[in-house]
Amino acid sequence: MKYLHASGVVLAAAGGMTAWTRALAAPALSVVATTSMIADAARQVGGARVAVTALMGPGVDPHAYRQTRSDIANMLRVDAVLWHGLYLEAQLEEFLLDLGKHKRVFAVGEAVPRDRLIAHSDYANRFDPHIWMDPGLWRSVVLAVRDALSEIDPAGADAYAAGVERHLEEVDALNAYAAERLATVPAERRVLVTAHDAFNYFGRAFDFEVLGIQGISTESEAGLRRIEELVDTLVTRGITAVFVESSVSARNVRALIEGAAARGHTVTIGGELFSDAMGPTGTYEGTYTGMIDHNVTGIARALGGDAPARGMQGRLAAGS
Known part of the structure; x- marks a missing residue:
């Protein structure tokens, strides 16, 4: 009984020490x-x-x-x-x-x-x-x-x-x-078409023209006239890739693709970009560095530039 009691004291002390260490x-x-x-x-x-x-x-x-x-x-x-x-x-x-x-x-x-x-x-x-x-x-x-x-x-x-x-x-x-990677995109292809105007600082920093369907806030409405204007831009300038965003509905982007197709011009989705939120929690894309690496790598590759498929650190998810 004394032995059991002593063991209990030791265990209690050990438990107390663990709590103290955690604190x-x-x-x-x-x-x-x-x-x-x-x-x-x-x-x-x-x-x-x-x-x-x-x-x-x-x-x-x-x-x-x-x-x-x-x-x-x-x-x-x-x-x-x-x-x-x-x-x-x-x-x-x-x-x-x-x-x-x-x-x-x-x-x-x-x-x-x-x-x-x-x-x-x-x-x-x-x-x-x-x-x-x-x-x-x-x-x-x-x-x-x-x-x-x-x-x-x-x-x-x-x-x-x-x-x-x-x-x-x-x-x-x-x-x-x-x-370095975005500089490899040919000058005539440096046009970034996205769901809303989230990439203006990106465009200014890396010399891209940015065209958003919606305004700076996703609360703004994309009117039919704006979509028609962008369809005309895609067709007349021969732009072949547009981008969806992870936090914005792809509905308007698909309307652009369909509008261009109706005029005989093929446009594809160049990829999904992280605009107002990062990637999944616990992933590389769920960090700031991974978010921007994903965007930069995807844009460069979709628009004819040169970038490694797995990004600057080789950590991007395969096929991202």
């Missing part, structure tokens, strides 16, 4: 990020020190997303909320601004200097929010994430500085890969 290893911060891109930046910069939850997963459109009760509960519970801003989360903006009166809330997308933003074509003092499409601009967001985490958790500032340095090396390598 020491627990993340210092809990953070909710609105988009998967911001969540990835927080994970890359924060490492094990930060527990990150993304509101919007793969295939979710941030322009139309509305908070749920569980979202509200999560955002009230965590240490901080990181959101994009620039009116990307249009349906969430009022709630997030109000939440900022009570909690630490950071609009990290607004760290990009105003002179590097593309003005919204329809609204004064509004800007195209799709800044992640240019890795050079995304650097500012990653740095803003570091600053936000360091403000909340000064004791972790050195860890966040090291994390941001590591991640920006990867972002810079991604930017260099994109410039």
Whole structure:
């Protein structure tokens, strides 16, 4: 009986030690990020020190997303909320601004200097929010994430500085890969036709003409006239590939293909691009680097350029 009792004490002590060790290893911060891109930046910069939850997963459109009760509960519970801003989360903006009166809330997308933003074509003092499409601009967001985490958790500032340095090396390598591979696309084929205007920063950074069926927000309607205009462009300029997006219905893109076919011109889908959300959770494409690698590699190959089938790190899913 004494032996059993002693064993119980040992086991209890061991159990207590395990709990104590877990407590020491627990993340210092809990953070909710609105988009998967911001969540990835927080994970890359924060490492094990930060527990990150993304509101919007793969295939979710941030322009139309509305908070749920569980979202509200999560955002009230965590240490901080990181959101994009620039009116990307249009349906969430009022709630997030109000939440900022009570909690630490950071609009990290607004760290990009105003002179590097593309003005919204329809609204004064509004800007195209799709800044992640240019890795050079995304650097500012990653740095803003570091600053936000360091403000909340000064004791972790050195860890966040090291994390941001590591991640920006990867972002810079991604930017260099994109410039190199996209430069191989013949000049006359550098026309990117997509479901909505999510790729204007991409076009500016890598010298592509970008034509979206819908406007900057997926909430805008694609009129018959716009589709007819783009069909005419496809036919007269001999464009043979258009792209669907993972977070936007392919209906309008297929209307372009059918319209061109009716005029005797064959257009195919060049691939599916990640526009407002990353790929599946737990995959390479479910990281910022993998998302942009997928887009760059797919666009280059579909439009006559030279890029390895598995991307810059050989990690893209086969056939992606």
